[in-house]
Amino acid sequence: MRKLFASALLALFTVLPISAGTFDQSMTMIRIMEQSDLEYKTELLENAFDRSDRIAGIYASEKLKTTMDGEFAGQSEEAVDAFKKVLIERLGETNSLEDADIIFTIFNGSDNSQLVRSAAEALGKIGAVQYSDNIIELLEDSNTKQYFLITQGYDNVLKENEKTAWSCVLALENLHSKECYEPLFHTRLSDYSKESGIKERASKAMTVIVRNPTSILKDISDREHSSRGRTLILDISRQSNALEVQKVDLAAYIFSETIVHDYEFGDYMINACAAIEKSPYKVRGTEAALKKILYGSYSPAFTDLAIKAAPHCQNGVNVLSDYLKEQNNYTREGATKYENHQIVLMVINSLGKSGDANAADQLIVARDAGWPPEIKQAADAALNNLLSK
Amino acid sequence: MAKRLAWLLLAACLIFTACTTTSSQKKETAQKGFTEAKEQPKKGQAKDKKAKEQEKEQEQQSADTGIKFTKIHIPLKEIKKENGQITSTSVYTYGQDKLTPERIEIYNIHNELIELVVNEKIEVHTERKSYLDKDNNIIRYYVITRNEAGKIEEQLLFNGSNKLIAIEEYDYDDSGRTSEWRVYNGNEKLLSYNVYTYKNGRNTRVDSFSSNGILSEYFINEFDKNGNLICESAYDKDDNLLAQHRSIFRNGLIYREEFQGEDKKLQWYINYTYSEQYLKVLKTTYSGDGRELEQLEQSCLLFDR
Numbered sequence: 301m302r303k304l305f306a307s308a309l310l311a312l313f314t315v316l317p318i319s320a321g322t323f324d325q326s327m328t329m330i331r332i333m334e335q336s337d338l339e340y341k342t343e344l345l346e347n348a349f350d351r352s353d354r355i356a357g358i359y360a361s362e363k364l365k366t367t368m369d370g371e372f373a374g375q376s377e378e379a380v381d382a383f384k385k386v387l388i389e390r391l392g393e394t395n396s397l398e399d400a401d402i403i404f405t406i407f408n409g410s411d412n413s414q415l416v417r418s419a420a421e422a423l424g425k426i427g428a429v430q431y432s433d434n435i436i437e438l439l440e441d442s443n444t445k446q447y448f449l450i451t452q453g454y455d456n457v458l459k460e461n462e463k464t465a466w467s468c469v470l471a472l473e474n475l476h477s478k479e480c481y482e483p484l485f486h487t488r489l490s491d492y493s494k495e496s497g498i499k500e501r502a503s504k505a506m507t508v509i510v511r512n513p514t515s516i517l518k519d520i521s522d523r524e525h526s527s528r529g530r531t532l533i534l535d536i537s538r539q540s541n542a543l544e545v546q547k548v549d550l551a552a553y554i555f556s557e558t559i560v561h562d563y564e565f566g567d568y569m570i571n572a573c574a575a576i577e578k579s580p581y582k583v584r585g586t587e588a589a590l591k592k593i594l595y596g597s598y599s600p601a602f603t604d605l606a607i608k609a610a611p612h613c614q615n616g617v618n619v620l621s622d623y624l625k626e627q628n629n630y631t632r633e634g635a636t637k638y639e640n641h642q643i644v645l646m647v648i649n650s651l652g653k654s655g656d657a658n659a660a661d662q663l664i665v666a667r668d669a670g671w672p673p674e675i676k677q678a679a680d681a682a683l684n685n686l687l688s689k
Numbered sequence: 690m691a692k693r694l695a696w697l698l699l700a701a702c703l704i705f706t707a708c709t710t711t712s713s714q715k716k717e718t719a720q721k722g723f724t725e726a727k728e729q730p731k732k733g734q735a736k737d738k739k740a741k742e743q744e745k746e747q748e749q750q751s752a753d754t755g756i757k758f759t760k761i762h763i764p765l766k767e768i769k770k771e772n773g774q775i776t777s778t779s780v781y782t783y784g785q786d787k788l789t790p791e792r793i794e795i796y797n798i799h800n801e802l803i804e805l806v807v808n809e810k811i812e813v814h815t816e817r818k819s820y821l822d823k824d825n826n827i828i829r830y831y832v833i834t835r836n837e838a839g840k841i842e843e844q845l846l847f848n849g850s851n852k853l854i855a856i857e858e859y860d861y862d863d864s865g866r867t868s869e870w871r872v873y874n875g876n877e878k879l880l881s882y883n884v885y886t887y888k889n890g891r892n893t894r895v896d897s898f899s900s901n902g903i904l905s906e907y908f909i910n911e912f913d914k915n916g917n918l919i920c921e922s923a924y925d926k927d928d929n930l931l932a933q934h935r936s937i938f939r940n941g942l943i944y945r946e947e948f949q950g951e952d953k954k955l956q957w958y959i960n961y962t963y964s965e966q967y968l969k970v971l972k973t974t975y976s977g978d979g980r981e982l983e984q985l986e987q988s989c990l991l992f993d994r
Contacts, residue, residue, distance in 0.1 A: 323921040
């Protein structure tokens, strides 16, 4: 029942949504709804008002209370539920937080799964974080049920379950509380079909929640060093690829956390190293991890990646130079270990590419020390490389 | 005869001079008023001072300079935020008249299209405005017929299953102002009609009747001296206040809207702020108890009225 504002309201209209109605028309429509039967009430509320119409929102708020108090007790349950659904959706659109409790009553108490889904989505939209645990519970329940339903071949129930999961994911995305991350992560690992789009949706919801990934990571790693905590860190690192702004900081954090806490390696470390290597600034907080890599027994491939990334870390060139200095000294004393030669080569190559003049001292020593010829040649090449920059 | 002609000529000159002076003075005042409206608190000024100024501004309500902002805001993009987070972005595309959006695309936080509004001409005086969901399914649509002057004569509302839900009809008086608005259900049964009354060219009263012709409620509209609609009050047939919508204007621009229910309780209010060049409009909606509900940031083009 939308009509553009009359000319007298032109100034007002120009900053309102295009389909906003006049005050008298909105109020009249509310009266018409009030005088209509339940089915027509539902149709009008669903179709005749814009999503953000706050006059309709007030009507919905009042009407949901009276409906719950039994105003339509004589009507069919189906018709009452259809009306409740439209009322709830309207309240979600108008961000009606004061109605959260009554919406939750429906979410928690209704046998109608469609109504429960609408209630979940509305609770998310209005930001009812106090009920996030309940939505999480429902989502986890759907996640668990999915495998069972697939194996048992309950196709109809399966679809319903997927719809419920979808609504919960949407709700948690809107609540964007960090507690929502884990259940979404589980959703992504669950057995939902690709066509349902739930897993993809859960991934996207996770990127919304990971607005401040470092704090979430810290929270998770402080909480537990269990395999679940590690898996989450792993996953957030993948998610972080979508978060360009925080990518480098997050990569640095993952890099450090993984090494310092002896977490498992995986593709995410390769991502982290690559992100550090491309960083436009010196990445902080990686010094301890770098030292551990140099003295640890990690795979050559990973060690190489980390050492290549090191010059892009704050104090990274010094860490590499100190290592080379130490190894140069051992060489002088004839005590160097053969297994360190490969790391020394990597360090020399990395220092040569660093473009940092501070790297030259130990490269000169390495060139002239008692290293095998291939290391001396590498040191010479690295020096030339350094000087050419 | 020649003497009479000379007198007439002299009188015409005097009138012309007087008019020119008045219009140039008005223009000067207009420019002055506009600048005043544009003045923003300088950086570093205390926050409370800014708040006080805003309060004062609101108190003044229509006690503005009397000069109207003479442009129309045409939104190009609208960013909606809740709790400081972007929840959706609407992008407007306009037709040839540059005033009617042909297409409004609404995207979610992931830049996925979640809703589409398409306005298309289906006949010379008939257009169809459709609301589509993310999967391109029609949720509802209007079929709108306009008269020669471009005003809506009839508007049919259908749901996504093509079921006719409601019909609206408009009548206009000789001056092209709305004189009656009627609503029918999908079976073309009259449900209600509103009759519009004008005083000094302004719509000061609307009487709303149920289908049997009995007055159900009426609306009283109040205007400021510049013709801005500043208060709309809804009363039932026994003169009890049902709701009130108030607006505060300054120099032709809206600065605040308030909505009160029948208990006179403030239900919500909206504060408007404008960028220096008026190309951005920030519309912040609060609940009656002051909780921020949403923020709409509109990037607009300005058109002459």
